[in-house]
Amino acid sequence: MRSHWISKKSFRVGMLTVACSLMLVSLGYGQGRIPTPLYVMPSEGVTDMNGMLMPGNANALGGLVQVLEAPNGVIYPPDPFTGHPNATNTVLPNGESFIGGRISPSLDYSGLFAVSLHGPRPSVDQHFFVRVYSGSTIEESIFYADSEVLVSTSDSTTLLYADVGRLTNIVSLARDTDGDGLPDWWEFQYFGEIDAIDDPDALLPGHRMTAREAYIAGTDPTDIDDIFMITSVEPHFGTNYVEYMWTDEDTGMSGTSRLYEITGQVLSWPSAEGREYDVEYATNILTGFSTLVEGLPAHESRVNTYTNFFEEGVTVPKFYRARVGWPDDPLQQTLD
Numbered sequence: 001m002r003s004h005w006i007s008k009k010s011f012r013v014g015m016l017t018v019a020c021s022l023m024l025v026s027l028g029y030g031q032g033r034i035p036t037p038l039y040v041m042p043s044e045g046v047t048d049m050n051g052m053l054m055p056g057n058a059n060a061l062g063g064l065v066q067v068l069e070a071p072n073g074v075i076y077p078p079d080p081f082t083g084h085p086n087a088t089n090t091v092l093p094n095g096e097s098f099i100g101g102r103i104s105p106s107l108d109y110s111g112l113f114a115v116s117l118h119g120p121r122p123s124v125d126q127h128f129f130v131r132v133y134s135g136s137t138i139e140e141s142i143f144y145a146d147s148e149v150l151v152s153t154s155d156s157t158t159l160l161y162a163d164v165g166r167l168t169n170i171v172s173l174a175r176d177t178d179g180d181g182l183p184d185w186w187e188f189q190y191f192g193e194i195d196a197i198d199d200p201d202a203l204l205p206g207h208r209m210t211a212r213e214a215y216i217a218g219t220d221p222t223d224i225d226d227i228f229m230i231t232s233v234e235p236h237f238g239t240n241y242v243e244y245m246w247t248d249e250d251t252g253m254s255g256t257s258r259l260y261e262i263t264g265q266v267l268s269w270p271s272a273e274g275r276e277y278d279v280e281y282a283t284n285i286l287t288g289f290s291t292l293v294e295g296l297p298a299h300e301s302r303v304n305t306y307t308n309f310f311e312e313g314v315t316v317p318k319f320y321r322a323r324v325g326w327p328d329d330p331l332q333q334t335l336d
C-alpha cells in the first residue's frame with residue numbers, strides 16, 4: 001500500500017504541473033484506479049456586459065469562475081441582493097477559480113479560462129454548470145453569466161466545454177451603493193462607474209429625460225433619441241363610410257372613393273419589459289387630464305398601442321399623455 005500511495009502522490013504532482021501549463025492532456029487516463037481531473041473550459045470566449053472579450057488567459061479569466069452543481073439540471077439565478085448562488089447550486093469541490101493576472105502577468109483578451117477539478121470530481125450523470133462573474137469576488141461583481149447545464153458522462157472524461165457567452169446584469173439588480181435609486185449595474189452599464197450619476201433627477205446631457213426617468217422607463221439614457229413618449233396618434237377607421245364619385249378635370253379620369261368614419265385614435269409608444277402604462281387625455285390642457293386606461297402591460301414587441309374609441313357626442317381629445325411605472329423595480333421603495 002505504501003508504494004501505491006507514493007506513486008499516487010507523484011502522479012498528482014504531475015497533474016498539477018499539467019494544470020498550470022494547461023496542456024489539456026490526461027496523464028492519468030488508462031491507469032485505471034486513479035481518477036482523472038476534470039477540466040471545464042469554454043470553446044468560445046466569454047464576453048463582458050459590453051460584448052467585449054474578457055481579459056484572461058488560458059489559465060484564468062479576469063473574473064471569478066465557479067463550477068456549480070445543478071440538481072435535476074436546474075440553474076437558479078444568483079441572489080439579487082448578495083450575488084451569491086442559490087443554496088441548491090452549491091460550488092463543487094475545487095470548483096472556484098480566480099487566478100487572472102496572478103499566474104500570468106500577460107493577460108490576453110481571449111475570454112478563455114479553464115477550471116480544473118482535482119480529486120472529488122462530478123460523478124457520472126451529475127448535472128453542473130459554470131458561472132462567470134465580472135469581478136474577482138462575488139462582492140465586487142455586478143454582472144454574471146451562466147453556461148448551459150453540463151453532465152459528467154464518465155469518470156474518464158477529462159475535458160468538458162461549457163460555453164458561457166455574455167455577462168448580464170441580473171446579479172445585484174437591487175444593489176445601489178450610492179443610494180440614489182439607480183442600481184449599481186445600471187450606472188455601470190451606461191456610464192462606466194457604479195456611482196457615475198451625481199443627480200439622478202437632472203436632465204441627462206443633451207437629453208430630454210433624467211437618469212431616473214430613463215431607468216424607470218427602461219430606455220437607453222445614452223441615446224438622446226430613445227425617449228419615453230407617445231410617438232404617433234393615428235385615426236382609427238370604423239366600418240361606416242360615405243361613398244362619393246369624383247372626376248379629375250385635368251386628366252378626365254373619374255372613379256369612386258369611400259370616406260370611412262373615424263371612430264377613434266390609435267396611440268403608440270415604445271415600451272420596455274416589466275413596465276406598465278397609463279394613458280390620459282384632455283380636451284383642454286388647462287382643465288387637466290383624465291384617465292383612459294391604467295396598468296397596460298408592456299407588449300413583447302416593445303411597442304404598445306392603445307385605441308381610444310370615441311363615444312357618441314363626446315368631444316374628441318386634443319391631448320394625450322402616457323405614464324410609465326415599474327411595479328417590480330427592486331429599488332422602487334427609494335423612488336419618489
Ligand SMILES: [Ca+2]
Nearest residue numbers: 176178180182
Ligand atoms: Ca446608484
Ligand SMILES: [Ca+2]
Nearest residue numbers: 180195196197
Ligand atoms: Ca449615482
